[in-house]
Amino acid sequence: MRLANSESITNFTIFISFKTQLLMQKINSFLFVFLLAFTCSAQLPFTQTTVFSGLNQPVAFAIAPNDGRFFVTIKAGQIVVYSSTGTSLGTFYNLADSTYNNFERGLLGICFDPDYNTNHYVYAYYNHRWPNTSNGSQSLRVIRFTDNSNVGTTPTVILNIPVSNSIPGNHVGGNIHFRPSDGKLYVSIGELATPSNAQLKTNPFGKILRINKDGTIPNSNPYYDDGVPTTLNDDRIWEYGHRNPFDFTFGANDSLYISENGENTQDEMNLGRKGGNYGWQTCEGNLQYGNSNPCNVPGLINPLTVWTSPLQSVTGIIFYSGCMFPEYKNHIIIGNNDQGQIFDLVLGNAPAYTSVLSNTLISDLTSSGGLTSIMQGADGSIYAMNGGYTSNGGIFKLSRTITPVITAGGPTTFCQPSNVVLSATPTGYSYQWYKNNVAISGATNISYTASLTGTYKIMICNNSSNEINVVRNLLPPATVTPADTQYFCLPATITLNANTGTGLSYQWKKGSASISGATTNSYTPTVSGKYKVVVTKSNGCTRNSNIVQVYKINCRDENYDLSEDDFSVYPNPSANDFTIDLISSELFNLKIIDLQGKVLINLSEINGSISFGEELNTGIYLLEIINSKGSKSIQKIIKTE
Numbered sequence: 001m002r003l004a005n006s007e008s009i010t011n012f013t014i015f016i017s018f019k020t021q022l023l024m025q026k027i028n029s030f031l032f033v034f035l036l037a038f039t040c041s042a043q044l045p046f047t048q049t050t051v052f053s054g055l056n057q058p059v060a061f062a063i064a065p066n067d068g069r070f071f072v073t074i075k076a077g078q079i080v081v082y083s084s085t086g087t088s089l090g091t092f093y094n095l096a097d098s099t100y101n102n103f104e105r106g107l108l109g110i111c112f113d114p115d116y117n118t119n120h121y122v123y124a125y126y127n128h129r130w131p132n133t134s135n136g137s138q139s140l141r142v143i144r145f146t147d148n149s150n151v152g153t154t155p156t157v158i159l160n161i162p163v164s165n166s167i168p169g170n171h172v173g174g175n176i177h178f179r180p181s182d183g184k185l186y187v188s189i190g191e192l193a194t195p196s197n198a199q200l201k202t203n204p205f206g207k208i209l210r211i212n213k214d215g216t217i218p219n220s221n222p223y224y225d226d227g228v229p230t231t232l233n234d235d236r237i238w239e240y241g242h243r244n245p246f247d248f249t250f251g252a253n254d255s256l257y258i259s260e261n262g263e264n265t266q267d268e269m270n271l272g273r274k275g276g277n278y279g280w281q282t283c284e285g286n287l288q289y290g291n292s293n294p295c296n297v298p299g300l301i302n303p304l305t306v307w308t309s310p311l312q313s314v315t316g317i318i319f320y321s322g323c324m325f326p327e328y329k330n331h332i333i334i335g336n337n338d339q340g341q342i343f344d345l346v347l348g349n350a351p352a353y354t355s356v357l358s359n360t361l362i363s364d365l366t367s368s369g370g371l372t373s374i375m376q377g378a379d380g381s382i383y384a385m386n387g388g389y390t391s392n393g394g395i396f397k398l399s400r401t402i403t404p405v406i407t408a409g410g411p412t413t414f415c416q417p418s419n420v421v422l423s424a425t426p427t428g429y430s431y432q433w434y435k436n437n438v439a440i441s442g443a444t445n446i447s448y449t450a451s452l453t454g455t456y457k458i459m460i461c462n463n464s465s466n467e468i469n470v471v472r473n474l475l476p477p478a479t480v481t482p483a484d485t486q487y488f489c490l491p492a493t494i495t496l497n498a499n500t501g502t503g504l505s506y507q508w509k510k511g512s513a514s515i516s517g518a519t520t521n522s523y524t525p526t527v528s529g530k531y532k533v534v535v536t537k538s539n540g541c542t543r544n545s546n547i548v549q550v551y552k553i554n555c556r557d558e559n560y561d562l563s564e565d566d567f568s569v570y571p572n573p574s575a576n577d578f579t580i581d582l583i584s585s586e587l588f589n590l591k592i593i594d595l596q597g598k599v600l601i602n603l604s605e606i607n608g609s610i611s612f613g614e615e616l617n618t619g620i621y622l623l624e625i626i627n628s629k630g631s632k633s634i635q636k637i638i639k640t641e
């Protein structure tokens with residue numbers, strides 16, 4: 001980990017002086033940055049607050065997955081704990097007696113176990129020296145604690161890399177994070193300010209390492225050979241060719257993004273790849289080392305993006321996945337040490353996000369000290385550590401108050417099958433609608449069409465809206481029986497019955513016209529027509545019944561004198577043809593007439609027994625028989641399927 005920019009800086013005093021010069025630049029540019037932030041993000045601004053401050057040289061922090069506590073490393077060797085709201089919860093562990101706190105050395109990275117909620121493991125990286133004197137033995141260490149109510153217990157060394165006590169004090173560490181997809185612990189280590197280390201696969205310097213959480217080495221590592229780090233390859237190497245990989249993060253689709261400090265010309269952000277070679281010291285950023293020519297060497301991976309001279313030392317980095325800032329979703333948020341600035345890197349090539357489309361300054365946070373670590377809170381807030389060589393370090397919070405409000409686009413009490421559209425503000429977020437405090441599956445748009453009774457609300461980033469009560473009144477039943485087409489021969493009648501029920505009222509209709517006085521649950525038609533009933537419930541909801549077609553038929557005209565003794569028709573109903581037997585020897589005329597009065601069959605001067613009607617469609621017809629004396633009969637015949 002590197003906490004200063006220029007290689008010439010060898011002590012704290014010079015660094016502070018350098019920062020003071022930068023402060024003047026910052027003041028001049030502050031107003032511009034302020035206006036830029038509020039001009040470009042006026043719709044979705046953030047506020048900046050200080051969660052806590054007053055720490056002497058904090059370096060890194062991690063956020064407890066269960067309750068949002070901040071676990072902070074202090075360069076001198078302490079891990080301290082703060083509540084999610086910034087209340088000090090004391091010292092978690094004090095490693096000062098064995099921490100070599102000098103130049104960039106000290107207690108550096110920290111992270112939580114992926115299974116913290118069950119095993120309570122916390123890991124930290126530090127420069128160990130014992131005895132802690134000038135001739136003590138030095139090593140780079142990852143140590144694991146068990147969190148017992150904000151007190152670290154059972155310290156266990158899981159990674160111990162001995163180093164000479166003659167190495168320079170920079171590029172000696174040391175951020176640590178677990179990869180969500182494989183549960184392995186990744187460790188960034190600089191090349192100990194010895195560039196040749198970066199290209200050697202026989203040591204762990206200038207590398208990203210990958211180990212199991214117990215410190216053993218996965219044989220799936222790209223240069224794994226004999227499992228022994230000190231013989232042949234260092235089996236812990238995940239990738240190499242780095243100068244000073246500062247911090248790293250895992251993003252969508254498991255991509256690994258690494259911030260890396262350059263020497264003179266370019267800082268870098270790299271896309272980590274298994275076994276990759278990131279070029280140091282052949283390349284510095286996209287350039288050949290030592291000149292300004294492009295560096296395009298087969299086998300060497302160039303950065304996704306660079307920052308040019310004067311270098312500001314990119315440090316903390318996150319892949320933003322929160323709800324609070326949709327405008328940063330799937331972007332890299334990265335800070336720098338020398339200016340205390342935060343940049344928004346828009347990524348391309350979704351869903352792996354393997355390119356950088358733009359790089360925009362979004363905040364300039366510090367007037368003293370830099371930014372050394374950035375983390376995303378559970379609610380999507382962005383936290384940035386004001387750390388490094390400052391005596392008043394702490395954590396900033398970038399956040400936004402989201403106040404969801406829902407409104408109804410119409411009456412919230414209605415009869416089925418109507419509905420009401422509920423709409424939310426503000427726009428631009430991810431949404432989840434709830435009915436009776438249960439998430440509605442798939443209801444993730446800004447509006448929701450509510451058709452059922454219930455209490456509705458929306459959640460935006462764990463913020464609840466107001467609630468709206470929706471009442472859907474049920475329709476009454478409305479069924480007329482008999483339900484099928486009805487025929488009645490005068491003087492017979494037929495009665496239509498509607499369902500009964502409490503609180504129901506009725507209005508019978510012929511066609512679309514209400515029948516005066518027909519307001520009980522039954523009705524007896526006197527003429528042909530299409531009948532229905534409109535049923536109204538006491539809640540005001542009405543429903544139209546099924547429609548029943550009624551035919552009134554003069555089946556046998558009493559005014560005429562042909563009787564049933566004069567002829568017989570059979571079968572009736574018939575699926576095929578009908579036979580008529582005419583008893584008398586006189587001649588008859590026969591007509592088949594449909595219910596609209598159209599003559600379909602007209603046979604003259606017949607007698608005896610004849611068949612007819614095979615061609616008729618299914619339905620009701622009138623059979624008219626007239627003899628030569630004008631005597632007449634009309635009878636219903638039914639053609640079936």
Ligand SMILES: [Ca+2]
Nearest residue numbers: 226228231233
């Ligand atoms: Ca080996």
Ligand SMILES: [Ca+2]
Nearest residue numbers: 278279280285
């Ligand atoms: Ca590089």
